[in-house]
Amino acid sequence: MRLALYVTCLVDLMRPAVGFAALHLLEGAGCEVVVPPGQTCCGQPAWSAGNRDLARDLAKKAIAELESFDYVVIPSGSCAEHIRIAYPQLLADDADWSARAAAVAGRSYELSRFLDEVLPSCAVPGAFAGRVTYHDSCKGLRGLGIKAQPRALLGKVRGLTLTEMQDCEECCGFGGVFAVRFGEVSTAIVDRKCEAIAATGADAVVGGDLGCLLNIEGRLRRRGDLRTQVLHLAEVLAGPEPV
Amino acid sequence: MHSQAMFFQARAGVQVRNAGLQKTLKRVRPLFVAKRVKGVAGLVEDGIDVEELRGACEAIRRRVVDDLDVWLELFEARALASGAEVLWARDGDEVARLVVDIAQRHGVTKAVKSKSMLSEEALLNEALSAAGIRPVETDLGEYIVQLAGETPSHIIAPAVHKTIVEVEALFAEEHKRPKQERTSADIPAMAAEARAVLRQHFLSAEMGISGANFLIAESGSAALVTNEGNGRMVTTLPKVHVVITGIEKIVPTLEDFATLMRLLPRSATGQSISNYVSLLTGTRSADETEGPEKTVFILVDNGRAALAGSDFSDMLRCIRCGACMNHCPVYFSLGGHAYGWVYPGPMGSVLTPLYTGIENALDLPHASTGCNQCGSVCPVNIPLPALMHRLREVQNERGLRPWGERLALRAWGWVAGRPGLYRWMSRRAARYMRWLADDSGRIRIFGLAPGWSAGRDLTPPPGQTFHELYAARKRA
Numbered sequence: 142m143r144l145a146l147y148v149t150c151l152v153d154l155m156r157p158a159v160g161f162a163a164l165h166l167l168e169g170a171g172c173e174v175v176v177p178p179g180q181t182c183c184g185q186p187a188w189s190a191g192n193r194d195l196a197r198d199l200a201k202k203a204i205a206e207l208e209s210f211d212y213v214v215i216p217s218g219s220c221a222e223h224i225r226i227a228y229p230q231l232l233a234d235d236a237d238w239s240a241r242a243a244a245v246a247g248r249s250y251e252l253s254r255f256l257d258e259v260l261p262s263c264a265v266p267g268a269f270a271g272r273v274t275y276h277d278s279c280k281g282l283r284g285l286g287i288k289a290q291p292r293a294l295l296g297k298v299r300g301l302t303l304t305e306m307q308d309c310e311e312c313c314g315f316g317g318v319f320a321v322r323f324g325e326v327s328t329a330i331v332d333r334k335c336e337a338i339a340a341t342g343a344d345a346v347v348g349g350d351l352g353c354l355l356n357i358e359g360r361l362r363r364r365g366d367l368r369t370q371v372l373h374l375a376e377v378l379a380g381p382e383p384v
Numbered sequence: 385m386h387s388q389a390m391f392f393q394a395r396a397g398v399q400v401r402n403a404g405l406q407k408t409l410k411r412v413r414p415l416f417v418a419k420r421v422k423g424v425a426g427l428v429e430d431g432i433d434v435e436e437l438r439g440a441c442e443a444i445r446r447r448v449v450d451d452l453d454v455w456l457e458l459f460e461a462r463a464l465a466s467g468a469e470v471l472w473a474r475d476g477d478e479v480a481r482l483v484v485d486i487a488q489r490h491g492v493t494k495a496v497k498s499k500s501m502l503s504e505e506a507l508l509n510e511a512l513s514a515a516g517i518r519p520v521e522t523d524l525g526e527y528i529v530q531l532a533g534e535t536p537s538h539i540i541a542p543a544v545h546k547t548i549v550e551v552e553a554l555f556a557e558e559h560k561r562p563k564q565e566r567t568s569a570d571i572p573a574m575a576a577e578a579r580a581v582l583r584q585h586f587l588s589a590e591m592g593i594s595g596a597n598f599l600i601a602e603s604g605s606a607a608l609v610t611n612e613g614n615g616r617m618v619t620t621l622p623k624v625h626v627v628i629t630g631i632e633k634i635v636p637t638l639e640d641f642a643t644l645m646r647l648l649p650r651s652a653t654g655q656s657i658s659n660y661v662s663l664l665t666g667t668r669s670a671d672e673t674e675g676p677e678k679t680v681f682i683l684v685d686n687g688r689a690a691l692a693g694s695d696f697s698d699m700l701r702c703i704r705c706g707a708c709m710n711h712c713p714v715y716f717s718l719g720g721h722a723y724g725w726v727y728p729g730p731m732g733s734v735l736t737p738l739y740t741g742i743e744n745a746l747d748l749p750h751a752s753t754g755c756n757q758c759g760s761v762c763p764v765n766i767p768l769p770a771l772m773h774r775l776r777e778v779q780n781e782r783g784l785r786p787w788g789e790r791l792a793l794r795a796w797g798w799v800a801g802r803p804g805l806y807r808w809m810s811r812r813a814a815r816y817m818r819w820l821a822d823d824s825g826r827i828r829i830f831g832l833a834p835g836w837s838a839g840r841d842l843t844p845p846p847g848q849t850f851h852e853l854y855a856a857r858k859r860a
Contacts, residue, residue: 363841
């Protein structure tokens with residue numbers, strides 16, 4: 142099985158460890174993992190801003206890079222949702238691209254769903270001595286139905302106890318550009334998330350989308366919480382691995 | 385209502401910093417959510433597939449929206465046959481003119497109103513007052529909001545933003561009595577006090593004005609779904625009853641109405657059925673002792689007809705339950721007034737630009753994290769985030785976005801299309817952010833995104849990008 146790891150622009154820039162954790166998990170399961178060298182961004186920010194032409198151009202670029210693989214694995218519900226759902230819509234009227242978009246969309250998986258569905262017997266090397274709580278990111282949850290998969294995977298991590306927070310399905314207030322454009326509103330929303338996390342007393346909050354995690358971590362730290370770790374699911378599953 | 389939607393950003397800031405409002409919203413939000421959960425659980429207990437029911441409700445509303453003209457003509461014919469009058473209004477001004485005209489012809493000096501968001505669209509209370517006719521809101525929340533000289537901040541809980549202390553002050557002044565210490569235990573007594581005052585208004589008003597939750601085409605009836613009983617008073621006691629409603633509120637049959645009623649109250653308040661469900665048909669006949677002598681339907685366009693057959697026709701299915709705002713993280717950080725027009729929350733972020741001009745509400749379609757908590761609870765499956773997204777696209781197509789934003793996006797897109805350049809720039813960015821971190825190891829002030837760093841730290845990257853590290857690892 143030859144698969145492409147689409148690390149996402151945010152992981153590339155802000156937290157490479159998430160990409161290496163995903164790589165470690167997938168290679169550990171015996172997959173031939175390729176990181177397509179030309180990848181930049183899936184184009185969701187352009188789509189989200191309402192710039193259809195630019196979103197289309199970046200979609201075509203990504204499709205051309207990804208279409209030769211059996212699977213595309215993405216450590217982000219948000220980018221995976223964009224590729225799976227928005228790409229076919231963006232290119233539906235384009236005779237040359239609609240079938241290619243649909244093909245890539247059908248083979249693209251958010252990481253936890255891929256591990257759960259395609260590699261159900263994969264090893265989970267990670268260990269975590271303590272309690273974690275899981276934040277369901279919106280696009281993964283409501284766009285792709287990612288809910289049970291990350292929890293099932295966390296259940297395989299040695300030493301880890303999962304404590305659900307109140308309203309774990311509630312948005313963290315990130316929303317990409319939203320968190321910058323409407324910073325104050327976003328802060329009010331993420332405050333509620335921080336309170337819910339604090340109420341669990343968990344040692345770490347875990348999620349599947351780096352955008353949400355940067356938002357949550359940024360607010361926790363500003364509120365003075367230096368204790369609660371903020372971790373991507375891939376990092377917890379893979380365990381500490383030198384980059 | 386005069387739209388203030390252009391000032392969303394500023395108004396949102398004010399509301400976010402309003403500690404009293406924030407406390408109220410924080411208390412109320414879980415109640416709204418829990419009520420719907422309970423309402424939907426009731427359906428499941430009855431062995432009803434909720435998704436199937438949502439699909440059925442969607443189908444009923446689709447059928448109407450697809451052939452709106454046909455159903456409107458049928459409704460008009462049946463309503464006329466039952467003795468009602470049917471008038472058509474192109475916009476809010478025309479609604480106000482028609483209502484004032486009816487009032488003057490019948491010598492009306494006071495009109496009692498049950499809740500009608502369309503009358504807010506039409507600035508009806510202002511128009512009536514200007515014509516010397518006193519409008520009295522009789523829904524308890526609307527009554528409070530009217531006393532305060534405000535507008536509703538929620539479509540089904542108009543005074544949700546008011547505290548008991550504020551309400552007590554308003555009641556003491558209006559009811560001409562000394563102010564008292566009040567706690568939530570006093571709410572029934574305060575409601576009774578308002579009821580006693582309103583009772584006199586019901587008995588003395590010559591005109592009743594209501595909205596309609598639905599118009600039933602096959603019977604020519606207005607369906608009214610209420611909890612306080614004021615709707616019954618408004619629609620039966622005064623000699624003239626005016627129903628003001630949007631042209632999209634039609635449902636074909638009573639059977640369809642029954643289907644929609646399985647989800648409307650459950651989505652709104654979690655009730656399996658509201659306290660009162662009224663079907664109002666025609667006028668008082670010779671052998672009846674109750675009901676208005678004259679019933680007038682005013683069917684209002686105000687931007688609705690233009691949505692039929694457009695990219696936004698899904699929005700015409702809306703049955704105004706309020707579930708979208710009850711589940712919106714943005715609404716519950718701001719309350720309704722920040723949205724600047726009649727409809728707040730996700731519903732308003734779509735309706736306000738469509739009904740008042742896309743160029744007059746540029747922020748609203750962006751005032752969403754895209755979380756789709758709204759779409760996932762909508763009883764008629766309106767894809768609210770997709771409609772907000774389409775509005776963003778239309779803003780771009782019409783050149784309505786600020787040039788700085790367009791330029792930045794184009795520059796970013798140009799770079800993202802060139803992997804070599806993109807790599808080079810992201811390496812620079814990773815080092816720059818590393819350098820920005822202070823002694824604590826975090827970025828406290830981030831000039832590129834001040835909106836972010838006003839409320840959050842930023843954990844800096846390690847200084848090298850994934851692709852950089854990956855290439856090095858492959859070489860090793």
